[in-house]
Amino acid sequence: MSNPLVSVIVPTYNRTDYLKLTLESIKNQTFQDFEIIVIDDGTPNDNNLILCSTFEKIKYIKIENSGGPAKPRNRGMKEAKGSYIAFVDDDDIWLPNKLEQQLAVLEQNPEFGLVHSCCEVIDENGIKTNEIIGRPGSPDVKHGDVAMRMMGNWTLMMPTPLIRKKVIDQVGFFNEIMPPAGEDVEYFTRCSFVSKIFYIDEPLALYRRHSNNISGNSIKYLELPLYLKNVLSEQLERERITKKQYFLLLNSLCKMQIKMIKKGMGKTLKRLFLLDVFWVIKKNNFKLLIYVLFFKRTVL
Template sequence: MQKPLVSVIITTYNRNNYLKKALESVLNQSYKNLDIIVVDDGSFGDENQNLCSKYSFVNYIKIENSGGPCKPRNEGIKISKGAYIAFLDDDDIWEYNKIEILLDVLESNPSFGLAHHYCKLIDENDKDLEKYVGRPGKLEDKHGNISMKMIGNYTVSDYPLCRTEIIKKVGFFNEKMIAAGEDVEYWNRASFFTKFYYVDLPLTKYRIHFSNNSEINRQEYLKLNIFNKYFLTEYKNRGIISETEFHIYIQKLVHNQIKMFKTNFLKSLIILNKLDSFWFMKWKSIKLFIFILIKR
């Protein structure tokens, strides 16, 4: 039986030294039936092209700079050929058996459309920081039908493996968002179309460095709940969720936004009013609001 083709979409911008390590982590995967696509978001010079040209089976494309990862990912999706799709940013690294493990899970569990895991943190020099991100306190919080748990929360660690048929249902990444919560919003959407299979292993090394932890990203992340409301409204209009479910999800977004007052009070308050102009008339919201104010 022929092994399924897996498309790997690597997005990059002006980080040739990191791209080489990310690309090698894909090339060295124990699972070999890969469709590797590198999408360059308008990097200066031709270093990335020269690097990718060394590998005949790597498809390199360069687009005009878009300022974020959404458009490069979407361009990769458009030309992908695999039955499964995985994404990787140029500054992160996969463990050698990541695709093999996640693919085995999905092939053995056809009712699940996505498999994900948690990540190990490394610094700019590849040093293991002995810290992890994305591992839940309770496994059930990240496994199964988890759309209610995901809304307004960071639930899927970076770089899950997803069936292409699910990607087609979800659509493209939201190009109106910059690199601040765009992946959270996307996998939030995906949770309405399939169950998620959580694998309790650190299968990606997530790099911590200055350029992926900027103040602008932290501020823009505050807008995530507005984008979540957009797609929830669309799903309600399309009949994917009911009117009652819609209001339950919005209430979750409201509570999540109240918690963000610690980051930026005024901006959070403006966004909160856009989510629900009558939030202050709901007792649970008021109690949470008072609690957060006291904690500030």
């Protein structure tokens, strides 16, 4: 028997009701050559195991609780046998043609290593909120060679990317040292430096917004720009970017950090100087700081 073409990795923790809906959305894909790898991050009962036993094509693995999705995703990547890797969290849902549409894109466009899309938002009860997230003002922003546009500005919606295994072989694993927020941003930023990215401007997944979203804990994102600076330094060392590009992107990270100022002024200012001791004299940074402090009502 040949290896499944797509390995779908689902990290989960103690959300069996949501997980059931996620697994059903994978099962109901119009494209069926896949394996599902559910990595349970130490749920203190057997409910997820019992649920997964009712589905075909599922490999269920429980690990010791790590407190975040990075380690479960990495374990899933190590178990994956597919030529393509997809991720979906245990509270999100794929639309039926998600895999079929994305596979067609990558099969027809070999120069692209990753394809993604925007998402439609649902609430904790699965009701659509009439909101689309992850859609740029212009589709070109998130399409093509995006490395110089992405860092510090936007990321990919986690339920949507389909990635060639050879890209993952270059990029490696999710950062398990980071706080459990922003590890997806850091990972897909690394992807942007090794691969062109294809953007489909229609929702292919439903993103569930509820009180337990990790992404809702924006205070943890204060650390993210410094982790992204490490990514930037690695790209310079590997000669994937020039020094001029390095400093342009570093200033994008400073602007990203400035926008977090209302989440913790002292911590934000400290991190700005760790990013770049000259941040305050760089173009428009001080103006942005004043705007965020006194005029902008909501940030990140």
